[in-house]
Amino acid sequence: MxxxxxxxxxxxxxxxxxxxxxxxxxxxxxxxxxxxxxxxxxxxxxxxxxxxxxxxxxxxxxxxGQIEPHQHFICNNCGKIFDLKEEKVCRCLRDGSNMVSVGKVHSFNVNFYGLCQNCQTESDDNLNNKL
Ligand SMILES: [Zn+2]
Ligand SMILES: [Zn+2]
Known part of the structure; x- marks a missing residue:
C-alpha cells in the first residue's frame, strides 16, 4: 500500500x-x-x-472507515451522521430481516432520521425563547 x-x-x-x-x-x-x-x-x-x-x-x-455492521442516525437539522450500535436495535433488525418474504436477506442498511441531542436542545431553547 x-x-x-x-x-x-x-x-x-x-x-x-x-x-x-x-x-x-x-x-x-x-x-x-x-x-x-x-x-x-x-x-x-x-x-x-x-x-x-x-x-x-x-x-x-x-x-x-468503520466496516463492522452498524446503522446510521442522520440529523435532519445539522446533517451529522452518527453510528448506531445499540444492541437492541441491531437485534431487532437482524430478527426482522428473517421475516422478509420476498427473498433471503444477506445484509441490510437502515438509516434513522431525526434530531440529534445537540439540535434537540437547541430547538427546545428556541421554543422556550418564544414562550
Ligand atoms: Zn443535529
Ligand atoms: Zn458509520
Whole structure:
C-alpha cells in the first residue's frame, strides 16, 4: 500500500464523522500537502471497490472507515451522521430481516432520521425563547 493510500485509510478508520471526499482531502492534505484532490477521489473509489470502507448514499456521498455492521442516525437539522450500535436495535433488525418474504436477506442498511441531542436542545431553547 502506498503512503497516500495508508494516510487516507488511517484517517477514515480514526474519523467517525463520515466525511465527504472533500473533507477527506482537506484532512489528508495537512499531512501530505502535495496530494491532489483527484488522487484522493481515486483512492476512495478503489477502497470502495475493495470493500475496506463503506459508502453512504447521501448527497454528497460520505465515507465510513468503520466496516463492522452498524446503522446510521442522520440529523435532519445539522446533517451529522452518527453510528448506531445499540444492541437492541441491531437485534431487532437482524430478527426482522428473517421475516422478509420476498427473498433471503444477506445484509441490510437502515438509516434513522431525526434530531440529534445537540439540535434537540437547541430547538427546545428556541421554543422556550418564544414562550
Ligand atoms: Zn443535529
Ligand atoms: Zn458509520
Amino acid at each position: 502506498t503512503n497516500q493510500k495508508k494516510l487516507v485509510l488511517d484517517f477514515l478508520r480514526r474519523d467517525t464523522s463520515h466525511p465527504t471526499a472533500e473533507a477527506v482531502w482537506e484532512n489528508v492534505k495537512k499531512q501530505l500537502p502535495q496530494i491532489s484532490r483527484a488522487t484522493v477521489y481515486r483512492i476512495l473509489d478503489n477502497f470502495q471497490k475493495e470493500g475496506v470502507i463503506r459508502v453512504l448514499e447521501t448527497k454528497p456521498t460520505r465515507f465510513d
